[in-house]
Amino acid sequence: MVEDLNKNVSWALIIILIVVGLYLAVAHAFHEQIGLGTNHTVHTIVGIILIILALVVWYLGNKKKK
Numbered sequence: 001m002v003e004d005l006n007k008n009v010s011w012a013l014i015i016i017l018i019v020v021g022l023y024l025a026v027a028h029a030f031h032e033q034i035g036l037g038t039n040h041t042v043h044t045i046v047g048i049i050l051i052i053l054a055l056v057v058w059y060l061g062n063k064k065k066k
Helices: 002-026 040-065
Strands: none
Touching: 002 040
């Protein structure tokens, strides 16, 4: 049961990281409107880092199964 919960939490974390990462890396149109400023380079870098972090979480989760 605990393993199922950990698996669900891992998938939720991966999905959240990917969605937020993609938003920051791709959707620049609304940055000024929601108060994130105009420094798009920083947002892109942070978005890419979040996507990479999601891949690391996924990789580590699959590595534990083997």
